[in-house]
Amino acid sequence: MAYSKKVIDHYQNPRNVGSLDKSAPTVGTGVVGAPECGDVMKLQIQVEGDRIVDAKFKTFGCGSAIASSSLATEWIKGKTLDEALAIQNTQIVEELSLPPVKIHCSVLAEDAIKAAVHDYKTKQALEAKS
Amino acid sequence: MKLPIYMDYQATTPCDPRVVEAMLPYFSESFGNAASRNHRYGWEAEAAVEQARERIAALIGAHPKEIVFTSGSTESINLALKGAAQMYAEKGRHIVTCQSEHKAVLDVAKHLEMQGFEVTYLQPDTTGRVSAEAVAAALRPDTILVALMWANNEVGTLNPVREIGELCHAKGVLFFTDATQAAGKIPVDVEADHVDMACLSGHKLYGPKGIGILYVRRKNPRVRLVAQMDGGGHERGMRSGTLNVPSIVGLGKACELARLELPEESARTAALRDHLERRIFGELDFVYLNGNREHRLPNNLNVSFAYVEGESLIMGFADVAVSSGSACTSASLEPSHVLRAMAVGEDLAHSSIRFGIGRSTTREEVDFAATQVIAAVKRLRELSPLYEMALEGIDPKTVNWQAHH
Ligand SMILES: Cc1ncc(COP(=O)(O)O)c(C=O)c1O
Numbered sequence: 001m002a003y004s005k006k007v008i009d010h011y012q013n014p015r016n017v018g019s020l021d022k023s024a025p026t027v028g029t030g031v032v033g034a035p036e037c038g039d040v041m042k043l044q045i046q047v048e049g050d051r052i053v054d055a056k057f058k059t060f061g062c063g064s065a066i067a068s069s070s071l072a073t074e075w076i077k078g079k080t081l082d083e084a085l086a087i088q089n090t091q092i093v094e095e096l097s098l099p100p101v102k103i104h105c106s107v108l109a110e111d112a113i114k115a116a117v118h119d120y121k122t123k124q125a126l127e128a129k130s
Numbered sequence: 131m132k133l134p135i136y137m138d139y140q141a142t143t144p145c146d147p148r149v150v151e152a153m154l155p156y157f158s159e160s161f162g163n164a165a166s167r168n169h170r171y172g173w174e175a176e177a178a179v180e181q182a183r184e185r186i187a188a189l190i191g192a193h194p195k196e197i198v199f200t201s202g203s204t205e206s207i208n209l210a211l212k213g214a215a216q217m218y219a220e221k222g223r224h225i226v227t228c229q230s231e232h233k234a235v236l237d238v239a240k241h242l243e244m245q246g247f248e249v250t251y252l253q254p255d256t257t258g259r260v261s262a263e264a265v266a267a268a269l270r271p272d273t274i275l276v277a278l279m280w281a282n283n284e285v286g287t288l289n290p291v292r293e294i295g296e297l298c299h300a301k302g303v304l305f306f307t308d309a310t311q312a313a314g315k316i317p318v319d320v321e322a323d324h325v326d327m328a329c330l331s332g333h334k335l336y337g338p339k340g341i342g343i344l345y346v347r348r349k350n351p352r353v354r355l356v357a358q359m360d361g362g363g364h365e366r367g368m369r370s371g372t373l374n375v376p377s378i379v380g381l382g383k384a385c386e387l388a389r390l391e392l393p394e395e396s397a398r399t400a401a402l403r404d405h406l407e408r409r410i411f412g413e414l415d416f417v418y419l420n421g422n423r424e425h426r427l428p429n430n431l432n433v434s435f436a437y438v439e440g441e442s443l444i445m446g447f448a449d450v451a452v453s454s455g456s457a458c459t460s461a462s463l464e465p466s467h468v469l470r471a472m473a474v475g476e477d478l479a480h481s482s483i484r485f486g487i488g489r490s491t492t493r494e495e496v497d498f499a500a501t502q503v504i505a506a507v508k509r510l511r512e513l514s515p516l517y518e519m520a521l522e523g524i525d526p527k528t529v530n531w532q533a534h535h
Binding site: 003008011014017019031033034035036037038039040041042058059060061062063065066 | 437438439441442445446465475476477480512513514515516517518526527531
């Protein structure tokens with residue numbers, strides 16, 4: 001299977017690899033997928049106000065999964081939470097020219113963004129209560 | 131060193147130049163039909179075919195008359211299993227095989243099930259091996275055929291063929307073994323090993339593609355088959371069709387070379403395989419051997435690199451041509467059925483890579499491959515959330531994953 005230039009670029013030079021402190025109240029963590037399905041994405045956001053000031057990822061998965069999550073962190077950095085939530089997997093498919101068998105990778109990346117934002121919001125709600 | 135380095139010798143092998151040379155005269159000079167009895171063109175072709183038959187028979191300890199030419203192992207498997215099932219259906223309708231067989235065997239078995247045969251699919255042990263005891267326990271009064279491979283194409287595990295053969299002969303059950311990966315790599319002797327039918331394929335032992343044989347025992351017992359290809363009655367009526375003389379000559383030459391060079395070649399490939407294995411296991415943590423350390427092909431190494439997905443790993447060493455048991459690399463969505471049958475977890479099945487050592491593989495190539503693989507695994511583990519968890523002491527297996535598909 002041939003990969004698009006952009007997938008190869010993200011695979012070889014992944015952006016924003018790493019981890020943020022998942023216990024920090026300003027960090028939201030999303031972990032999606034499952035090892036037995038062949039892909040797991042962990043995407044984390046650092047939020048100030050309602051803006052994402054930093055994003056990190058780690059992905060177990062094929063080249064397209066790595067590229068999708070790398071691209072996702074690039075896109076959400078600097079965006080508000082609502083703007084990040086508006087990102088759709090189809091935009092990732094288009095940007096990376098993913099073939100049909102790899103569309104699930106982009107779905108996973110979209111889910112990871114949503115999961116990270118959800119985690120952040122849940123944490124904030126808990127903080128507000130206590 | 132020519133890049134990418136070919137290390138997928140279980141998928142196919144290049145034609146040995148000596149094989150190509152032996153074949154060349156049979157395309158345009160000695161082009162006769164081996165079935166033409168009335169002139170020299172035919173006689174020449176026939177003589178070449180008979181010489182090839184002898185060379186092939188010599189490799190597996192058979193009599194030349196027991197060799198039936200086919201288009202390859204897939205066809206041989208079809209002929210053996212369907213041909214025997216149809217011939218002996220009156221005697222019984224039960225067949226024993228194994229979950230980790232090649233798809234060619236499993237698909238033919240499914241086909242026979244639809245025609246009213248009953249098939250027992252034995253589960254191999256975690257190293258991919260089926261014991262003679264497990265076969266014995268599966269035999270029934272109506273069992274007519276046991277089909278178990280000599281060597282597995284993914285993990286290289288060898289079955290105890292001789293014990294299974296003895297058992298089958300004692301019980302009066304026919305024994306077919308798929309020797310596609312074994313022939314030319316390890317000693318194969320259909321007499322000593324009590325094999326009734328066996329297949330091999332040219333392109334797995336440095337011969338041409340599209341040619342293979344089925345060995346069909348002539349006595350003790352005499353095996354009879356219902357032909358699956360009707361026509362001129364070639365090959366003792368078991369496989370009609372004008373013989374593919376150049377390819378047959380090539381297969382004969384390939385088998386002769388394999389027989390003469392086997393002791394040296396198996397020792398050499400095993401040494402290189404062991405070197406590759408030592409480097410991988412010495413320089414990486416969380417790596418697992420898939421297969422059987424004791425009973426295995428000399429040229430095969432199948433390893434799971436935990437916490438790294440196979441396809442991304444292969445992408446990471448583009449200069450080495452290998453295969454992965456991960457689903458992402460193949461058309462299906464399921465990871466390797468062989469690793470599943472061996473109860474290797476699906477996560478580790480997704481992380482598996484098969485390395486093959488071939489006739490022309492050098493130590494330099496093996497070292498290059500090892501260095502590339504090790505570097506790629508390390509780099510991808512930096513990216514892997516599962517490796518991070520493992521280092522934190524969390525076993526990813528204990529996590530309740532929200533699976534999507
Ligand atoms: C064990 C085994 N059996 C059967 C086959 C099919 O062989 P052929 O390509 O000659 O049809 C292969 C090759 O893929 C194999 O490895």
